[in-house]
Amino acid sequence: MRLVFMGTPEFAVPTVDALARAGHQILAVVAQPDRPAGRGKALKAPATKAWALANRVPVLQPEKVRDGALAAALAALKPDALVVTAYGRILGRDLLTLAPLGAVNVHASLLPRWRGAAPIQWAVASGDTETGVTIMQMDEGLDTGDLLLTRTLAIGAEETAEALAPRLAALGGEAIVEALPLLAAGELVPVKQAEAEVTLAPILEKADGRLDFSRPAAELACRVRGFTPWPGAFTSLSGKVLKVHRAAALAGGAGLGPTGTVTVAGGTLRVACGGDTALELLEVQPEGKRRMAARDFVNGLPAGGLVLGA
Numbered sequence: 001m002r003l004v005f006m007g008t009p010e011f012a013v014p015t016v017d018a019l020a021r022a023g024h025q026i027l028a029v030v031a032q033p034d035r036p037a038g039r040g041k042a043l044k045a046p047a048t049k050a051w052a053l054a055n056r057v058p059v060l061q062p063e064k065v066r067d068g069a070l071a072a073a074l075a076a077l078k079p080d081a082l083v084v085t086a087y088g089r090i091l092g093r094d095l096l097t098l099a100p101l102g103a104v105n106v107h108a109s110l111l112p113r114w115r116g117a118a119p120i121q122w123a124v125a126s127g128d129t130e131t132g133v134t135i136m137q138m139d140e141g142l143d144t145g146d147l148l149l150t151r152t153l154a155i156g157a158e159e160t161a162e163a164l165a166p167r168l169a170a171l172g173g174e175a176i177v178e179a180l181p182l183l184a185a186g187e188l189v190p191v192k193q194a195e196a197e198v199t200l201a202p203i204l205e206k207a208d209g210r211l212d213f214s215r216p217a218a219e220l221a222c223r224v225r226g227f228t229p230w231p232g233a234f235t236s237l238s239g240k241v242l243k244v245h246r247a248a249a250l251a252g253g254a255g256l257g258p259t260g261t262v263t264v265a266g267g268t269l270r271v272a273c274g275g276d277t278a279l280e281l282l283e284v285q286p287e288g289k290r291r292m293a294a295r296d297f298v299n300g301l302p303a304g305g306l307v308l309g310a
Helices: 010-021 047-054 069-075 119-125 161-184 217-226
Strands: 002-007 025-030 035-037 042-044 081-085 103-107 130-137 146-154 233-237 240-250 261-265 268-273 277-286
Touching: 002 010, 010 025, 010 047, 010 081, 010 161, 025 047, 025 069, 081 161, 103 161, 119 130, 119 161, 119 217, 130 161, 146 161, 217 233, 217 240, 217 268, 217 277
Parallel strands: 002 025, 002 081, 081 103
Antiparallel strands: 035 042, 103 130, 130 146, 233 240, 240 277, 261 268, 268 277
16 A cells, blocks of 8 residues: 655654565655754754655655645655554645545544543543554644554553553554554444543643642652653652652551652652542652662651642
């Protein structure tokens, strides 16, 4: 099948690679432009561009996708379908309709749950035990198109969003390779999304990582996993930022004091949380210092009188 692939980050690479290995002809890769990255703000190419150059596939990196120029360029290639994975832009009707099979999206959730930019992070942060990928026929909305095929994946009890992402990326590659010939043969029945079941996964903000200890500990432990590596989970101690890299919810926290109260005992660091629960901090990073086990951090801390988030 003649395909144009549209995708930008590392998550999208397994999709285009799987398509190429399955024998599909990748006519072009469309990615977002190179962006400044790192402390030096040097331009960094998208991961999909690196794949395309390594595989001698033409790359397009338009700043705009709704001025007609991209649609004209892609239409000239006469693709059978556009395949989209984490491209990062909403496509207009000219792009969605230029190929006979339209534009098909690989989305990292079980739609209609977690529509939006950060479905992996919000699934983990919300305590979901299962997620997956959805192959969707794209329309002009944000992840609102008809469902073509879904594949599920269990989320590990201690799994972070960072660890889950490559597993979902690989599953997405498998799913699109399975779906395309079925779509071409008319063997996939499009299913409308149930609007009553929609949840949103908005782009993450730095503030999402701030731990609110009035929430139950189990919820906070999920947020620590879900927001790894970015924006990261954090709080404050004595006016300085304290990053939390690993944490575990404890069965009970009664008697630890008001929410945010820290108990230091036996090399452990426990925080009183909402609903009479407690969160044990396992790995932390004080402002300006290295990441360390909580047992190393608590050395020298007073046994009481500390409050996080104050």
